Structure formats: C-alpha cells, structure tokens
Amino acid sequence: IDSVFAAAAMIRFLTNRCVLVIVVSASSFFRECACNRPGVDGTCDADGTCDHNTLVWRGTPYVDVNPDPFLAIYGGGMAPVAFASAGFRQDPLRDWDLLWTHFPQGHVAEMKSLPYRRGRLVNHCEYFAAAGQKCVLAQHMRRVEALGGVGAAAPSVKRRYLRTFDLANASDYDAWLRALAESPSQHWVVKTCSGGAAQGIELLSPADRVAVEKARGTHAVAQEYLHRPLTSHGRKFHTRLYVLVTRWAPAGVFLYRAGLMIRSRHSHGGHQPTERDIFSTPSEDVEALPASLLWEEMGKERAATARHNLLQILGDIFGEAVPESFGNPPRAGELGYSCFEVFGLDVMFDEELRPYILEINLGPNMWAGGASKETQISVKQPLMQQIGAWAAAHIGRSRVGVPATIEEREAIEANALRDFDRVL
Numbered sequence: 001i002d003s004v005f006a007a008a009a010m011i012r013f014l015t016n017r018c019v020l021v022i023v024v025s026a027s028s029f030f031r032e033c034a035c036n037r038p039g040v041d042g043t044c045d046a047d048g049t050c051d052h053n054t055l056v057w058r059g060t061p062y063v064d065v066n067p068d069p070f071l072a073i074y075g076g077g078m079a080p081v082a083f084a085s086a087g088f089r090q091d092p093l094r095d096w097d098l099l100w101t102h103f104p105q106g107h108v109a110e111m112k113s114l115p116y117r118r119g120r121l122v123n124h125c126e127y128f129a130a131a132g133q134k135c136v137l138a139q140h141m142r143r144v145e146a147l148g149g150v151g152a153a154a155p156s157v158k159r160r161y162l163r164t165f166d167l168a169n170a171s172d173y174d175a176w177l178r179a180l181a182e183s184p185s186q187h188w189v190v191k192t193c194s195g196g197a198a199q200g201i202e203l204l205s206p207a208d209r210v211a212v213e214k215a216r217g218t219h220a221v222a223q224e225y226l227h228r229p230l231t232s233h234g235r236k237f238h239t240r241l242y243v244l245v246t247r248w249a250p251a252g253v254f255l256y257r258a259g260l261m262i263r264s265r266h267s268h269g270g271h272q273p274t275e276r277d278i279f280s281t282p283s284e285d286v287e288a289l290p291a292s293l294l295w296e297e298m299g300k301e302r303a304a305t306a307r308h309n310l311l312q313i314l315g316d317i318f319g320e321a322v323p324e325s326f327g328n329p330p331r332a333g334e335l336g337y338s339c340f341e342v343f344g345l346d347v348m349f350d351e352e353l354r355p356y357i358l359e360i361n362l363g364p365n366m367w368a369g370g371a372s373k374e375t376q377i378s379v380k381q382p383l384m385q386q387i388g389a390w391a392a393a394h395i396g397r398s399r400v401g402v403p404a405t406i407e408e409r410e411a412i413e414a415n416a417l418r419d420f421d422r423v424l
Contacts, residue, residue, distance in 0.1 A: 119398030
C-alpha cells in the first residue's frame with residue numbers, strides 16, 4: 001500500500017513539475033519542459049512549474065552577421081520597450097513565444113529542432129522572395145501587370161509600374177536596349193539586385209553606351225527614372241513606408257499610416273537628373289521627416305487620393321500574383337511555428353498622385369539614430385508596439401487549441417493594429 005501511495009505521489013509530482021533540459025549553444029540557453037507538450041500551454045517558471053500567462057520574446061538571433069551589440073537586437077532599445085508594453089518578457093533562459101530578428105533565421109539548425117510550442121510566432125516567413133531582391137521583384141511586377149495591372153488591362157491609361165529590366169536575363173537586356181532606342185531622353189537607374197542604401201547605383205541614358213554595354217549580364221536591374229515626380233516644397237523626395245503581413249493564406253496585409261519622408265535639401269527644378277537626385281538614406285544632402293508633413297502639405301483630399309491609389313497598388317502586389325510567383329505559402333505545421341513579415345517600401349508619387357514602388361525591403365531599418373533620431377523614434381516605436389500587441393493577442397488565441405476563424409483573426413488585427421490600413 002505504501003508503495004502505491006509513493007508511486008501516486010511521484011506521478012503527481014511529475015505531472016505538476018517540469019523536467020528541465022538545458023541545452024547550451026553558442027548564442028543562448030534553452031529550457032524545455034512538460035509545458036511544451038501538445039495539449040499543454042505555458043512556459044517554465046523559475047522553479048520548474050508551468051506559467052500559463054507569461055509571454056517570452058527573443059531578440060537575439062541565433063546567427064548574426066553584425067557584431068555591433070547595439071545592432072544585435074532588431075530595433076535596438078526601442079524593441080524591449082515596445083514588446084514589454086504588450087506583455088512580453090525577455091528571458092534568454094526560457095523557450096520563447098516570439099522571435100524578432102533583423103534577418104531570417106529559419107535556415108539555422110536550432111530553428112529546425114525547436115520543441116513543440118503552441119502559438120510560437122516568428123518574424124520572417126522566407127516566402128515573398130521579391131523583398132530585398134530587385135531582380136525577383138521585377139519579374140513579380142511583370143506578373144502583377146499580366147494578371148490585371150492597369151498597364152495591361154487599359155493600355156490607354158499610363159501604367160502604374162516603372163519599367164524594370166533584369167540585366168542578367170538576356171531577353172530582358174535586349175528589351176532594355178529597345179526601350180533605350182525608343183526613348184532617347186529617358187534616364188534609367190541601374191542598381192544591384194540585392195544592394196541597399198543607394199549603394200552600387202548608376203544613372204544612365206542612351207548616350208552612355210559603354211556603361212550600358214558593361215551592364216549586360218550583371219546581377220542588376222535597370223529601372224525607369226521618374227522624370228516628373230511629385231515634389232515637397234520644390235524638393236525631390238520618396239516615402240519610406242511599412243507593410244505588415246500577418247498571414248499569407250488568406251493574406252492579411254496592412255499599411256502603417258505613419259512613415260518617413262526622405263527629402264533632398266536641394267531644389268528640384270526639372271533639370272537634367274544627376275546622381276545627387278538618387279538617394280535612399282539621410283545624409284548632409286538628404287533629410288528624414290515625418291510622412292505626416294507630406295500629407296498635410298497635400299491637403300486632406302489629395303492625400304486621401306494618394307493613399308487610396310497606394311492601397312490599390314499594394315493590393316495588386318500582395319494579392320493573387322503572389323502564389324503565381326512564389327508558389328503556395330508555408331504552413332505552420334510544416335515550419336513548426338507561425339510567421340509574419342514586416343517590409344519597408346520606398347515609394348514615389350508622380351504629379352498626378354500615382355504611386356510607384358521603387359523597392360521592397362526585407363527587414364527594414366528599425367533603429368533610430370543621427371540628426372533625425374527623434375523623428376524615427378516617433379514613427380518606429382508605435383509601429384513595434386502595435387506589432388507586439390497583435391503578436392500577443394495572436395499567440396494568446398492560438399493557445400486555445402481550436403484554430404481561429406477568419407473573423408476572429410480579423411477582429412484581433414483590427415483591435416491591435418489601430419494605426420494601420422488594411423490592404424487585404
């Protein structure tokens with residue numbers, strides 16, 4: 001009898017306590033426990049019991065290409081504040097609910113051997129390959145037009161997309177040569193497929209024959225230069241905007257209402273373009289301002305038109321053409337976690353308020369620094385806070401066990417993403 005009671009006591013002990021397994025790696029410690037078994041929710045508390053309420057986020061990548069400690073956590077000091085406001089704790093000794101990193105980590109061995117954890121959520125789905133790859137984006141945009149872009153559906157209406165040619169593709173390069181011959185006054189921006197911060201950019205015209213020939217077969221694109229852009233107080237600019245994709249099937253895509261206006265400090269008088277007119281980040285010649293100043297300058301009606309046009313374009317880019325370009329989206333069951341995306345978009349407008357997507361950035365800059373630090377904080381801190389609020393609600397609902405309906409997902413998104421406009 002005594003042995004029966006002892007066995008029963010041991011069973012009760014084991015079912016209420018976590019078996020701790022500490023795995024040491026170069027970047028972190030993990031604690032696995034019975035809380036992570038299918039059908040059981042929560043995290044391991046300090047004494048080994050299951051904590052059913054705490055949300056844990058990880059900001060340290062398993063593999064980091066940047067040794068700077070300030071840059072190690074995506075978003076720097078703003079990220080811990082943002083996620084703490086949503087109820088997340090940062091604890092390197094615990095398994096995590098949310099992974100928030102600058103670069104994708106899905107290829108890392110530790111990600112492939114994660115224990116079961118209901119609701120686990122990761123920034124980066126590694127699906128929309130056009131982000132951060134201008135050559136892939138050029139091909140995707142061509143498919144967007146073929147599926148119903150204005151340029152294809154109504155040739156009498158000026159196309160909504162800048163012509164872009166993949167110079168490593170022989171047929172694309174030949175098509176670019178024909179475009180050069182047809183439009184002798186048109187300039188083209190040649191930029192590397194994976195470069196950023198305006199690195200590796202040339203401004204070419206048909207007269208630059210040697211440079212045009214040299215570009216043949218290179219890992220670069222030639223993108224049509226917008227000669228008549230909308231200006232802000234007579235200065236050329238583009239906007240840096242942010243798109244959140246909460247899911248890919250069905251797509252949940254949102255445009256953050258705030259953003260940055262990256263504006264030249266020099267007057268733009270319709271002169272022959274120079275490389276000074278091609279810029280990406282703030283510098284001595286370029287300032288970063290809140291995009292809200294642009295909308296105010298436009299006036300309520302014109303700003304509403306510009307944003308409506310932008311939402312239409314984004315609906316095309318992230319809509320039905322996506323599976324045509326990239327196949328079926330990944331499923332949580334295949335990955336072992338759910339995922340989401342944050343993209344940075346560089347957008348210009350023409351004088352008729354038509355938007356043009358220059359590029360889509362994977363892992364946009366979420367840090368703040370330099371002369372415009374306070375401006376950047378005012379934009380990026382609330383962005384991360386609302387992403388954190390959505391993530392917390394999403395994970396909490398996922399722990400219920402029964403899959404959320406589309407209506408439930410949309411309600412969570414609408415409640416958390418209060419400064420976003422729904423695209424899809």
